[in-house]
Amino acid sequence: MNELSVNYTKAQELDRRIKTSAQLAQQSLYEMCKGFKEMRDSKLYKELGYNTFEDYCEKETGIKRRQVYRYIEVIEKLPSDFVSPGTQIGVKKLYLLSSLSEEERTEITEKTDLKNTSVRELEQQIRQIRAEKDKAVADKSAAEAEASAAAQQAKSLEKAKNTLSQQIAALEAEIKELENRPIDVEVALPDGAVDKDTFKNICKTYEEQIDKVQEDALQDTIRLNREHTEQMNSLKAENEKKLEELRSQLEAAKREQSELTVTVPDSKETFKAYLATAIDAAKRLCEFIGNNSADSNHDLFVSKAKQFFEKMTEEIV
Incomplete structure (x- = not known):
C-alpha cells in the first residue's frame, strides 16, 4: 500500500472519530440540560443531602449556578431539534437563541448558517433585528401622532369654513333685503321752493348716490368674504394633501412593521x-x-x- 493510500485511510478514520465524538458531545449536552431541569423541578437533590439546587450543582458537578440556569433555559425555551445530536452550534449560541422570541429566532435561523457563524456575529445580528423593530415601532408611533394632529387641524379648518359660510349667507340675505326694500319719500314743498320736477331730480340723484355707496360697500364685503373663503379652502386643501401624505407614510410604516413581524402594542x-x-x-x-x-x-x-x-x-x- 503506497503512502497516499495510507494517509487517505487515516484521514477517513480520523474524520469518522471526530464526527462520532461531536454527535456524542451534542447528545450529552442535550441529556445534561434535561437532567439539570429535572433535578431542579423534582427537587431530587434533597435526596442526595443538599438543601438547595445551587449547592448540588457546584459541589457535585463543579458548574456554577449561572451556567446551570443557562443550560436549563436552553432546554426550556428552544425546540429539541436545536440541541439534537445533528445540530452542532455550541452552548453560547444556544443560550443566545433561547433569549429570542419565536419570531426573532425564526428570522435568525432563516438568514444565518448557525453552525459557521461566530458568537460575536450572532450577537450583532440579534442587536440589529431588535434595533430595526424598535425603529419600526417608533416610526409608526410618530406617523400616527402626526396624522392625528393633521386630522385635528383639518377639523378646525372645516369648522371655521362653516362659520364663515354662515356669515356670508347672512350678509347676502341682508343685501337682498336691502335691494328689494322700496324707498318712499314724502316731501311737502314750501312756498317759493323749486318746482316739483326739479325736486324729484334732486332726490333721484341723492338716491342713486346712496344706492351706489351701499352697493359698493356690500360688494366689497362680499368680495372680502369670498377671498377669505378661497384662502380657507386653499389652506384646507393643503392640509388634506398633507394628511394624505401622512396616511401614506403611516401605511408604509405599517407595511414595514408587518414585514418585521412586529405587533404594535x-x-x-x-x-x-x-x-x-x-x-x-x-x-x-x-x-x-x-x-x-x-x-x-x-x-x-x-x-x-x-x-x-x-x-x-x-x-x-
Missing part, C-alpha cells in the same frame, strides 16, 4: 416590551460584570453600573 404592552428589553439588558450587563470578576477593571465596572442604575431611578421618579 398599546401603552401597557409597549411598557412591557421596553421593560423586558431593559431587564434583559440589565441581566446581560450583570452577567458580563460577573464573568469578568478577575478583570483589573472589575471594580470600575461595578461602580459605573451602580451609578447607572441610581441615575435611572432618579430619572423615573
Whole structure:
C-alpha cells in the first residue's frame, strides 16, 4: 500500500472519530440540560443531602449556578431539534437563541448558517433585528401622532369654513333685503321752493348716490368674504394633501412593521416590551460584570453600573 493510500485511510478514520465524538458531545449536552431541569423541578437533590439546587450543582458537578440556569433555559425555551445530536452550534449560541422570541429566532435561523457563524456575529445580528423593530415601532408611533394632529387641524379648518359660510349667507340675505326694500319719500314743498320736477331730480340723484355707496360697500364685503373663503379652502386643501401624505407614510410604516413581524402594542404592552428589553439588558450587563470578576477593571465596572442604575431611578421618579 503506497503512502497516499495510507494517509487517505487515516484521514477517513480520523474524520469518522471526530464526527462520532461531536454527535456524542451534542447528545450529552442535550441529556445534561434535561437532567439539570429535572433535578431542579423534582427537587431530587434533597435526596442526595443538599438543601438547595445551587449547592448540588457546584459541589457535585463543579458548574456554577449561572451556567446551570443557562443550560436549563436552553432546554426550556428552544425546540429539541436545536440541541439534537445533528445540530452542532455550541452552548453560547444556544443560550443566545433561547433569549429570542419565536419570531426573532425564526428570522435568525432563516438568514444565518448557525453552525459557521461566530458568537460575536450572532450577537450583532440579534442587536440589529431588535434595533430595526424598535425603529419600526417608533416610526409608526410618530406617523400616527402626526396624522392625528393633521386630522385635528383639518377639523378646525372645516369648522371655521362653516362659520364663515354662515356669515356670508347672512350678509347676502341682508343685501337682498336691502335691494328689494322700496324707498318712499314724502316731501311737502314750501312756498317759493323749486318746482316739483326739479325736486324729484334732486332726490333721484341723492338716491342713486346712496344706492351706489351701499352697493359698493356690500360688494366689497362680499368680495372680502369670498377671498377669505378661497384662502380657507386653499389652506384646507393643503392640509388634506398633507394628511394624505401622512396616511401614506403611516401605511408604509405599517407595511414595514408587518414585514418585521412586529405587533404594535398599546401603552401597557409597549411598557412591557421596553421593560423586558431593559431587564434583559440589565441581566446581560450583570452577567458580563460577573464573568469578568478577575478583570483589573472589575471594580470600575461595578461602580459605573451602580451609578447607572441610581441615575435611572432618579430619572423615573
